[in-house]
Amino acid sequence: MSTRVWAVATLGVLLVLIGIVAITRVPWSGAPAPRSEQLAALAGLPADAVAKGKAFNAALRPGSYGSMVIGLVVALVLGLTPFGARIVEAVGRPLGGHWLAQAVLGGLVIVLIGEVVSLPFAAWRHTVLKRYGLSTQDWGAWLVDLLKAYGVGAVLGALVLAGFFTITRLFPQWWWAVGAGAAAALVLVLTFVFPVLVEPVFNKFTPMEDGALRDSLVQLAERDGVPVKDVLVADASRRTRAVNAYVSGYGATRRIVVYDTLLREAPEAEVRSVVAHELSHARSNDVLTGTLLGALGSAAAVVLVYLLGAWEPLLRRAGVDSIAEPRAVALLMAIAIVGGLVAGPVQAYVSRKVEARSDAHALELTGDPETFQAMMTRLAMVNLADPDPNRVEHGLFGSHPSTVERLAMARAWAK
Known part of the structure; x- marks a missing residue:
């Protein structure tokens, strides 16, 4: 051919x-x-x-x-x-x-x-x-x-x-x-x-401070069967007021990333809800x-x-x-x-x-x-x-x- x-x-x-x-x-x-x-x-x-x-x-x-x-x-x-x-x-x-x-x-x-x-x-x-x-x-x-x-x-x-x-x-x-x-x-x-x-x-990424929110996000990921390397906070506020979170990376590079604006604007229950949505992308x-x-x-x-x-x-x-x-x-x-x-x-x-x-x-x-x-x-x-x-x-x-x-x-x- x-x-x-x-x-x-x-x-x-x-x-x-x-x-x-x-x-x-x-x-x-x-x-x-x-x-x-x-x-x-x-x-x-x-x-x-x-x-x-x-x-x-x-x-x-x-x-x-x-x-x-x-x-x-x-x-x-x-x-x-x-x-x-x-x-x-x-x-x-x-x-x-x-x-x-x-x-x-x-x-x-x-x-x-x-x-x-x-x-x-x-x-x-x-x-x-x-x-x-x-x-x-x-x-x-x-x-x-x-x-x-x-x-x-x-x-x-x-x-x-x-x-x-x-x-x-x-x-x-x-x-x-x-x-x-x-x-x-x-x-x-x-x-x-x-x-x-x-x-x-x-963006600059820093580890989320130890505390109840970080623990709950890690536990949420574990309960969902999604191993994550870390929970990071992105300094999104230096360019926007928009709020967001995402799960980044694949395999060994996977981490939960939360905008600092989300931490300022939303109560912890809503942060967990956003992260639960993002964990689905990794789980699926x-x-x-x-x-x-x-x-x-x-x-x-x-x-x-x-x-x-x-x-x-x-x-x-x-x-x-x-x-x-x-x-x-x-x-x-x-x-x-x-x-x-x-x-x-x-x-x-x-x-x-x-x-x-x-x-x-x-x-x-x-x-x-x-x-x-x-x-x-x-x-x-x-x-x-x-x-x-x-x-x-x-x-x-x-x-x-x-x-x-x-x-x-x-x-x-x-x-």
């Missing part, structure tokens, strides 16, 4: 594996959240807080959509015209046009262009966060965090670009197979190193599920890129001879952005199902629907959530059930 036939067959196998993982590990059914209970829960929320949450999200909306649209337009202009290839070529020219210079430096410049054009929308978002009192950062601290994010992205991006185009040069016929394996391996590696190497770049191996789907999805994306590379009109429009050459970096990034937009609603739907299971698990673990509802109400009020968002918008972008859906589920569970 030709390499193209092998690639098509491999893509088919990867899609089947993705389907198997999704069918067997994603909770497609969940606890009921009747609309009547949602409306009853909405009526019980403070009207002024609901109005503020809706106004806050309405203020964010133009910047969010504007950033998405301008990012897509720039990606398509650079990727589907010879302009992107010429930029990559020009960036590599001072270094003799070396392929590695084109791949890494040219690729980073293409990414930087996208970041720069979307920067005004990021500033817009920060302005809104400050106006509504959710951000505690001044502009200097905000800029430092932005530069940190750019730095981490540049390091990871340089490694990915250098690795990808090294593979295409070493394996000109079978780069898609080697690249698919490498992409899957990278996802697996990042799952383990992200909590240890990346999270500390943005949601990190493993996400890693498997991410690894298989990344491998499938590499194979799909290879198959798209055989479409001559696409290459001519981008002004390149092969999708595996460094000058095609802009085209590759355009494909990635379009693919991300297409996959986004599916990922959001899966995420909502997983989060709904964690909500139900928190209720089962604590047996305390009243505290769960109080905690969900506090999260919505402090984080300025829209408790009952537009159905279409929430379906496209919502990563969690809405506040009224979570409250309705708890009310139904209590009955």
Whole structure:
């Protein structure tokens, strides 16, 4: 068989594996959240807080959509015209046009262009966060965090670009197979190193002080059958008033992380309820599920890129001879952005199902629907959530059930 036939067959196998993982590990059914209970829960929320949450999200909306649209337009202009290839070529020219210079430096410049054009929308978002009192950062601290994010992205991006185009040069016929394996391996590696190497770049983590709360959280994890290495407090208050907690890491790196804002805003019973929700992700191996789907999805994306590379009109429009050459970096990034937009609603739907299971698990673990509802109400009020968002918008972008859906589920569970 030709390499193209092998690639098509491999893509088919990867899609089947993705389907198997999704069918067997994603909770497609969940606890009921009747609309009547949602409306009853909405009526019980403070009207002024609901109005503020809706106004806050309405203020964010133009910047969010504007950033998405301008990012897509720039990606398509650079990727589907010879302009992107010429930029990559020009960036590599001072270094003799070396392929590695084109791949890494040219690729980073293409990414930087996208970041720069979307920067005004990021500033817009920060302005809104400050106006509504959710951000505690001044502009200097905000800029430092932005530069940190750019730095981490540049390091990871340089490694990915250098690795990808090294593979295409070493394996000109079978780069898609080697690249698919490498992409899957990278996802697996990042799952383990992200909590240890990346999270500390943005937050300082300190062990929670010994006491009744820490003991109760450790006991809650033990009762749930989830071994944790430590209970840490993140200094989230230096950038936000938002409250949250999560279980980070996998295996030996797993730890409970609680925002210091949550400790200040919520009573201990609500903190335990939040942590009970997060423990469900570890107990159900949601990190493993996400890693498997991410690894298989990344491998499938590499194979799909290879198959798209055989479409001559696409290459001519981008002004390149092969999708595996460094000058095609802009085209590759355009494909990635379009693919991300297409996959986004599916990922959001899966995420909502997983989060709904964690909500139900928190209720089962604590047996305390009243505290769960109080905690969900506090999260919505402090984080300025829209408790009952537009159905279409929430379906496209919502990563969690809405506040009224979570409250309705708890009310139904209590009955």
